[in-house]
Amino acid sequence: MERTNSRKEKLKQLFVILLPILVTQLAMYGINFFDIMMSGHFSHYDLAGVAIGSSLWVPVFTGLSGILLAVTPIVAQLVGAKESKEASYSVVQGVYLSVVTAIFVIAVGSLILNPILNTMQLETEVREIARNYIIALSFGMIPLFVYNVLRSFIDALGKTRVTMMITLMAVPINVLFNYLFIFGKFGFPELGGVGAGIASAITYWLITLIAVFVIIKLEPFTQFGVFKSLPGLSLYKWKEILMIGVPIGFAIFFETSIFSAVTLLMSTFDTATIAAHQIAINFASFLYMIPLSISMALTIVVGFEVGAKRYRDAKEYSWIGIGLAVILSIVCGFILLQFRKDVAAIYTKDPEVLNLTIDFLIFALFFQLSDAIQAPVQGALRGYKDVNITLIMALFSYWVIGLPLGYILANYTDWSAFGYWVGLISGLAVGAVCLVSRLIFLQKNKLSPSLSEE
Structure with a gap:
């Protein structure tokens, strides 16, 4: 990255970093998308099972991997401050921490998976598919x-183009193994939705090995010497990562887990309603990749500028990113409104599920604006390493406002299952307002005194 002096230069650099991140996020999402979509073409039971399994897995993964996202602002600020050795050390400690985190998830999951699924009023076949899908993913x-x-x-x-290329390779690999294991082609076992979990696990191993190869063999990564020596565990560095990462991870978890909570509460509805709800959530998550990518790009550029103590530039980047996200969300909303029938048809041919999905997708329109505000603001705040208040705001807006309101509307009004969506939308809107207020406060009251130096 380079220092920028004008708004035009900032917008250009933001796009250079953003576009590969967006492609990468869409590709990562594509793995989950093809798992659900291809399972849906095997049977609606497999669609519901994989969707349920995915709804349980995604918040756990995004929340805990969110802790590891602390590596981004830490390294970005160290690079901005020209401390490359410390950046390399932080990465190695992050890898150690990631392995421990994954082992912890597997251990806890082995104890609580069955009790969670048993609390859901699912048909036996759907429950077994969801359970075995998650077990397959765990590998x-x-x-x-x-x-x-x-x-x-x-x-x-x-160097976001590098991760873009790695992740793009993952999509066709995942689709290929999905085809082999879901439908039992070329002598492979016909496993339905469970085969999608096996395909995803194989894909994760391959992209990780490719990333290790790139960091060891290609510039500019080789000059950091990340894997030239493997230092011992540093609890001090783990503490630094966790101090930043835990609030990030829990904030993400509170946001994503509310969708899983809704899925658990909706288990009282029939399989077609559950499947339609999950399809709409899945596609809304697809559209969310745009503001999420802008958020990740803002963490990088804001962190770089803060590390170099150029606070005016960091502030300008923040608002450029937020404005861009809002504009794109409006465009996506109009597109979804016009083509929601075609979107639903991508996932299923079942008439009942199809019609319900079309109705659910109307509510997905209202997700876009709130997501377009709250996600980029979170990214900017992470660039400042300001994460604790964000955690509290996420807990309040999603779990104190969003979920209770959705439960009341779904169970005590005529909204039925759609009531949960109204609650979710309300929680996202409150979260967006709170986060914007925090960003304005931070930039005005904490960073203003330093602006004069640039």
């Missing part, structure tokens, strides 16, 4: 967590 957890650290390091250097 890829360690490499996936490691990959998130390596990706954070690569992205923090501004």
